[in-house]
Structure formats: C-alpha cells, structure tokens
Amino acid sequence: MLNGMSVDVEEWFQVGAFERVIAKDDWNDLESRVERNTGEVLDLFAAAGVTATFFTLGWVAERHPALIRRIVGAGHEIASHGWDHRRVFTMTPAEFRADLARSRAALEDAGGVPVTGYRAPSFSIDARTPWAHEILAEESYAYSSSIAPVRHDHYGWREAPRYAFRPVVYAHLIEVPVTVAEIAGRRQATGGGFFRLLPAALTDLAVHQVNRDGQPAMFYFHPWEIDPDQPRVANAPLRSRMRHYSRLGAMAGKLRGLLGRHEWGRVDEAVAALAHLPPPRQRPGPSHDGSPEPDAGPDYRNSAGPRPSPGKAREASVA
Numbered sequence: 589m590l591n592g593m594s595v596d597v598e599e600w601f602q603v604g605a606f607e608r609v610i611a612k613d614d615w616n617d618l619e620s621r622v623e624r625n626t627g628e629v630l631d632l633f634a635a636a637g638v639t640a641t642f643f644t645l646g647w648v649a650e651r652h653p654a655l656i657r658r659i660v661g662a663g664h665e666i667a668s669h670g671w672d673h674r675r676v677f678t679m680t681p682a683e684f685r686a687d688l689a690r691s692r693a694a695l696e697d698a699g700g701v702p703v704t705g706y707r708a709p710s711f712s713i714d715a716r717t718p719w720a721h722e723i724l725a726e727e728s729y730a731y732s733s734s735i736a737p738v739r740h741d742h743y744g745w746r747e748a749p750r751y752a753f754r755p756v757v758y759a760h761l762i763e764v765p766v767t768v769a770e771i772a773g774r775r776q777a778t779g780g781g782f783f784r785l786l787p788a789a790l791t792d793l794a795v796h797q798v799n800r801d802g803q804p805a806m807f808y809f810h811p812w813e814i815d816p817d818q819p820r821v822a823n824a825p826l827r828s829r830m831r832h833y834s835r836l837g838a839m840a841g842k843l844r845g846l847l848g849r850h851e852w853g854r855v856d857e858a859v860a861a862l863a864h865l866p867p868p869r870q871r872p873g874p875s876h877d878g879s880p881e882p883d884a885g886p887d888y889r890n891s892a893g894p895r896p897s898p899g900k901a902r903e904a905s906v907a
C-alpha cells in the first residue's frame with residue numbers, strides 16, 4: 589500500500605507556536621535555514637529511495653527558487669502550503685482565493701510544473717470554513733490534505749472523516765486527512781511534533797491500522813524538525829518551546845527508520861491509487877434561475893441545495 593509522505597516546507601520562525609512573538613515584518617531579517625534543512629530532508633529521502641510531496645509556502649518559493657527546482661529535479665511533488673502560513677479560518681473566502689493564487693504562481697514559476705495539491709497551514713480547514721473546499725475545487729486542485737481529524741489545542745476537527753473523501757460531492761477534489769491512530773475509541777495525532785515527541789511505534793500502529801482498512805496513510809513533518817542548531821526563541825511560551833525544541837537531534841534517525849518500515853510515495857500518486865472512491869455525483873439540471881452553474885462544485889451559499897456537513901462527507905468516504 590502506497591502511503592503519502594509529505595514535508596511542510598517553512599522556516600523555523602513561520603510556525604503557529606511563535607506567531608505571537610515573531611512579527612511577519614521581521615521575517616526577512618531572521619536567519620534563513622529552510623534551504624539547508626530541506627536539503628538534508630532531500631538527502632534522507634534519496635538514501636531511502638523515497639519520493640514525497642513538499643507542501644511549500646509561496647513566500648519560501650519566491651526567495652529560494654533554486655530549492656524548488658532541486659525538489660522537482662529529484663522527482664518529488666511540489667504542492668502549496670499557502671502564501672505565508674495564514675490559517676484558513678482567519679481569512680475571508682476572497683482572501684483565501686487570493687492566497688491560493690499567489691502561492692501557486694510563485695511555486696509554478698520556480699518549479700516549472702503544475703501545482704495540484706494543497707495543505708492548509710496548521711490544518712486550518714475545519715467546521716468554520718465550509719467554503720474552503722469549494723474554492724479549492726473551483727481552482728482545479730486535485731486534492732487537499734488540510735484536515736486533522738482529531739482534537740488538539742491549536743487545531744483539529746474531531747468530527748471529520750478519518751479517511752479520504754470527496755468534500756464537494758459534485759467535484760473531483762479529494763481530501764486526504766492526516767493520519768491519526770485510533771486507540772480504545774480515541775483518536776491520537778501522529779505526524780510532525782507528535783512523531784518527534786512520542787514513540788515511533790505509535791505512528792507504525794497508525795499506518796498498519798489505516799492500511800488494514802485499505803487506506804493510504806498520510807504522514808507529515810517539517811524541515812526545522814531535523815535542525816537542532818536552529819536559533820532559539822527565548823520569549824515564546826514555555827509550552828511552545830517544549831514542543832518546538834524537544835528531540836530535534838533524534839528526528840533524522842527516527843525518520844530514517846520510518847522510511848524503511850513502510851511503503852512511501854508522493855501524495856498525488858497515493859491519491860491516484862484511490863480508484864475505489866466513488867466518482868463525483870452528477871450535477872442536477874440547470875439552477876432555478878436558469879443561470880449557468882460554475883464548472884466545479886455547487887455554490888452552497890446561494891443555492892437551496894444541501895450544505896456539506898461532516899455527516900454528508902462521511903457518506904461519501906470509503907471506510
């Protein structure tokens with residue numbers, strides 16, 4: 589079973605944990621380590637013979653186009669992580685559409701290949717953003733991996749489906765939530781900091797669980813997580829510092845083990861293998877006022893049709 593391996597490409601200072609103590613205006617003055625750290629990630633993947641998807645900020649692509657070319661040249665997929673890590677639920681629908689366009693343009697300019705995948709910063713598509721998937725469908729994204737189906741203090745949508753589903757019933761867009769383990773009926777997050785801080789056996793368990801259900805796992809981590817020498821942000825809250833800086837030195841070795849224990853690949857390839865997902869539903873006839881409908885996805889805000897809900901989404905998923 590081909591599982592999705594992904595890297596959220598951002599600088600050490602572009603994480604949600606530091607947003608209250610590091611202003612965006614100061615980003616250009618801080619030490620850039622993304623090229624060096626992502627280079628190490630590329631070496632890890634090359635040694636393991638694994639290709640992956642790099643969900644990259646447009647902000648990073650604009651400043652490091654050579655890095656984007658290097659990722660593409662090594663056979664990996666470039667996908668969007670938005671422009672500058674603004675979480676989706678803090679944007680209006682129009683702002684979200686503009687953020688997507690700006691990021692995609694920077695990534696495609698740098699990489700020279702089309703971008704068809706998206707991951708929301710901090711998994712910020714949830715019950716507050718019922719319009720987000722519709723916009724991704726309208727902008728012709730093939731897939732999104734923007735939901736953490738678990739409850740967490742900073743993010744998460746506990747009621748969301750655990751497995752791949754079509755979030756807009758008339759569109760081809762597929763949402764592949766990040767993998768969580770299920771232990772005694774409770775969901776446990778596994779990627780990123782959870783992989784770094786908790787035993788790797790927990791992630792192995794999650795991968796085995798979802799593969800047993802015929803589903804691909806979706807794993808993620810960040811380049812800064814393998815960088816023990818990154819600058820320290822002294823005035824961040826203690827809890828944020830504990831999470832951000834713990835076990836950075838052990839991460840590369842832990843990843844090497846994980847890469848060897850399961851089958852991993854690019855997310856677009858793992859999504860293409862989801863051939864058993866039911867096709868999008870046929871759109872009903874012309875709308876009530878006779879005006880033509882947009883190509884991708886109904887506009888639930890202005891129609892009498894059903895709003896997508898977690899319950900609806902679950903129907904469309906294949907468990």
Ligand SMILES: [Zn+2]
Nearest residue numbers: 596598709710
């Ligand atoms: Zn991120």
